[in-house]
Amino acid sequence: MAFPDLLHWRASGSFRNIPMPPVRRVDPGDYLLVWVIEGTIHGDLAGEPFTAGRGRVLMFPPSVPHSYAAPRTGDWHWLWVHFAGSAAAAVHEEFTAAGVPLALTDDQGMYRKFMAVLTHAQQSPAPQESRALSGELLGLLGTLLDRCAPQAKRSAGEPRLEALFGWIAENLNRPLPLSELCAVATYSPAQLHRLFIAAVGLSPQAYVARVRHSTAADLLALTSMAVADVAAAVGYADPLYFSRRFKAWSGLSPSAFRAGRIQGPGSGAPSGPPQDFN
Known part of the structure; x- marks a missing residue:
């Protein structure tokens, strides 16, 4: 069921200090956003290695092979969401338009918003068909990117x-x-x-x-x-x-x-x- 100009929730969650083998997506069919709350994440995107620390917000587009892995030692915590839909490309375009790595640390309000969407998805009997969840996700990602963006970009x-x-x-x-x-x-x-x-x-x-x-x-x-x-x-x-x-x-x-x-x-x-x- 398509919702014009909105996003489709595919999957989401909160990973914290769990045994997790490296993940490789050869031909992903959706977007993936990861917010590193604590610790680090490392991997590669289209063959280019990366390491991102606390506060970094990463987005992996569809059809671009990538891999990621959690640190083997120490505390770590990620929030993540897979999504698609007619507005997804615009969200990704805005994400890349900043031209600089995006990060957001110690923002408890944003953290609560993210967790509220995760909770709604977990409690929904059919989250992929929920118009309310679709709208919440669009608002969540837009607010997240807005808080990451430089002040000049926000006010322009x-x-x-x-x-x-x-x-x-x-x-x-x-x-x-x-x-x-x-x-x-x-x-x-x-x-x-x-x-x-x-x-x-x-x-x-x-x-x-x-x-x-x-x-x-x-x-x-x-x-x-x-x-x-x-x-x-x-x-x-x-x-x-x-x-x-x-x-x-x-x-x-x-x-x-x-x-x-x-x-x-x-x-x-x-x-x-x-x-x-x-």
Whole structure:
């Protein structure tokens, strides 16, 4: 089952001080990322030997023969994940674009994120078919690469992201697929997802949905526009579908939301922050 613009989880785990023979992959069919938490890893990639120490983040692409092995003595600990999918090449491209070895040490927040994804994969009855796990993996790898990257690289794209926020607000009355957002901002899907998560804590699609619904709330509260016209203004061709999505977001139908705002506090308007739905 394919998930466009996402990653496919294949396998993942945490290796720590276990007896492990050297691994050789002659014709790998997926990407492999390894984060060295403690100790070292050594091996070769396309015949070129390497040794990487504590904190290093390594990525092995498909169809490129490689081998790796754990140290024979001392403590060591790796986190690793095999993945494929339509966004995998973009993740690898961003990884190599840094031009320098990537490393991340003593980042407990990143470690907890990685372990949370590993735990989700272990508990999922069908992890390779899980859309939620696929999205979590894309966010995890994007955040990991972002924290590894030099500060100048991380901040270089911010003006484009700010411009994209403005463009979204100006084009809410029509469909805004992820492919068009990427084209406007000139980012890959993986890059755009990473930047949105870092900036607003939401995926691009969830951010668009939030802007649609919050704009609809303003139009309902501040104008006398018909509900159908509000729906069209924020990109919903079907007023009934808009009403269902708005109620899922706010807890009230558009008409009840408008009535509550007109009548004032205590009239049934939502008291807490609404949730975001696509």
